[in-house]
Amino acid sequence: MFNLFARPSLLKKNGVIGINRRNAELIMRYNPRHLYPLVDDKLITKQLALDAGIAVPELYSVIKFQRETRHLSTLLAAHDEFVIKPSKGSGGNGILVIAGRFGDHFRKPSGDLISLGEVEHYVSNILSGMYSLGGVADKAIIEYRVKFDPFFQDIIFQGVPDIRVIVFRGVPVAAMVRLPTRESDGKANLHQGAQGVGIDMSTGESRGGVLHNRYCTSHPDTRMTTSGLKIPHWDTILQMAIACADTVGLGYLGVDIVMDRDLGPLLLELNARPGLNVQIANQTGLQGAIQALEARASIPASADERLQLVRSLTDIHLTETTA
């Protein structure tokens, strides 16, 4: 029994936030609904980010109408590698990555080939709203395929690692790297078996990791250790996260960032309802940092001061966990 279920009182003591609390006290309270479209539509997010000077993957083209799918081959002519994704998709759903061409076909990162007709069908599914919330009509975004920073290359087997930063009231409070595994089929989704690796907020150093809700310190496929790695461009990542929060105005925000070999950190997407897996990855509850920030009458406007705040919060984390 003890192994299957944690005692609620112990979870509470460790400052773990549950979905109900997240919904009632973070999302409803700090995320005004009228701001959701800014993050739910990736095209709007991209535009806002560009205006604010936040680096994003380059937009190749947008497909809005079914008849445009016929011109897909011309639209794609200039690019061998690209990503097609729904503008209003959620949870990384509906993303098609093309890693190259093979004759008339396109090649997926897994090596599978896919015909132009299949790509057209895929785009048309996106437009009909197959991946959007509530099935509303959607747009398909074709954009730059991120060239992954070699930093992660040795650790993971395949797929797209990304960094998720949780920003509360404009201050980054927690972060993790999501490493795809063979089991997760190259996807960075913890539910599907990806590995979550917590990051120390003040140093940018990785901690152990979590696989299927269990603590582990090495990647399941490569057996490489996941702890003690220093995430490159860490300060830039934090500054991007802060800039994103300021741009969209959401008080509880998930910022997903990928690391490009040449371009450095790029903003992938924002999330108005970020999940709670970051707590498992870091083996720390969010409540401590959030409480400390809620207690403050105001948050400093400058990014530097907020970064200092981030470091002071780390101490809270530590005292929370050792207490």
Added chain:
Amino acid sequence: MPLISDDAPRGKQLIAVKDISVKIWGFLLIGIGLTIGGYKVAFLGLPISPNQQTKTWTVQAKVNFKGNGGPAIVDFTVPKITPGFSVLDEDFISSKYGLALQEQRESRVAQWAVRRARGEQLLYYRLFVAPSTKQVAWQEKPDFPFPPDFEEPYASAIRAIIDDVRKESADVATYTRELLQQLNAEQPNENVALVRSDINAGKAWTLTIIDILKGVRIPGRVLWGIPLTEATNDVKLRQLLQVHNGDRWLTFDPYSGAEGIPNNFLAWKTGNDPLIELTGGDRAEVRFSVTSSYRDLIEVTRLGAEPLDSALLSMSPIALPVPNQNVYRLLLMLPIGALVVVIFRTFIGVQTFGTFMPILMALAFRETQLFWGLLSFSAIVMIGLFIRFYLERLMLLLVPRLTAILIIVLILMLMLSLISNQMGAERVLSVALFPMVILAMTIERMSITWEEHGAREALYQGSGSLLVASIGYLLMSSEQLTYVMFVFPEMLLVLLGLSLWMGRYTGYRLTELHRFRSLVSRE
């Protein structure tokens, strides 16, 4: 700069205020709901569980007379005010007679009329009543009577009795009680003995008392009624004495002096107007017979409360026509199903396809029963899924694809029904009542979940939906719960209050205790 609300500390207080107002609203709604429900149980006599039975009485008055061959009119007084009983129904059985019902202040007169009545004539009146705690009373105000002139020696005897009684009484009630005590005393004094010697029992006794009361200007009258104690074929009307105290009518037994209308006394008429008046015939006779039976209490309450002005009952679905009642029997159970979904999602953390789809599935199970429902639902979804995977390869647009799935679901259902018909299993036949669109949407969503998140997640959510639907079905098909929701629709307020309360639940879900367990065990 669109900035994050900078009033977090104040916001924390706002949340506390919100929590309190949710709690207060919850308490209020639940309190109001339970109070109304409790009132209906305690004062209107509504049973808490179905199938409770109560004794009802049928009183039949058989009127017969001999017709002269010409037109005949019968005026028959029937009850209007019946304290202690509520009238469920009444019948007038009179084949060729025209019937007119005249409402009077304290009674009703049924007038039967016919053009030609020759020989023995038979008319029936039947009244169905059930015991009731509802308060009804006579409203008519009498004039003050003038003292009648008694002959000597009775005049002086009565005067002596009156003076005697007056000394030991304070008001109309005590006066009447004392008078009845003296007049019925086992060892009467000589005045009483004189009065008693003059009368023979029966009608005259009550009338004599009324006359004596006139001497002190207390208005009195006779209350006629039928004792409903056992089923008998020949019941005589009994008399009770009623006196008016300026405010209302008080009832006494003219022999024992007991105050109040006895239990099981069905008031029929008041005053001295004859029970029956006949023109165009003779030898009119009325015979009463009484039978008893048992009926569902809820039926009785409904019938009995209808003509009375119970606002609470007229506000409940049992006041609706029967077809509408059946719709509400179903609709009122939906909140129960929704509550099950809330509990499973908010407190346990079970994933389902769509928020309220399990309720619709549960509704469908009502038609098929649980076992066959689960079986046919799973079968159709499974076959549908395989076909859907094939459709995926045909690369259809979304809406046409959904239409295709809908048609396939219909074909599957038709086949299932035909096969089960061949095998003679009736239950499966009713699978046709499954909401087709729900099945089609389930297949579509399940296949997307399958592709996006893998088979495990799809099966997990699918079985979660079925689990919630099954439990929802078990609760929604509970006879007791259906009855309570139907008869006490104020329970909706209780459910509303509960859902407000649950809406502010910020604790962990059961599945989260599992999910986050690594944050504890490492300590």
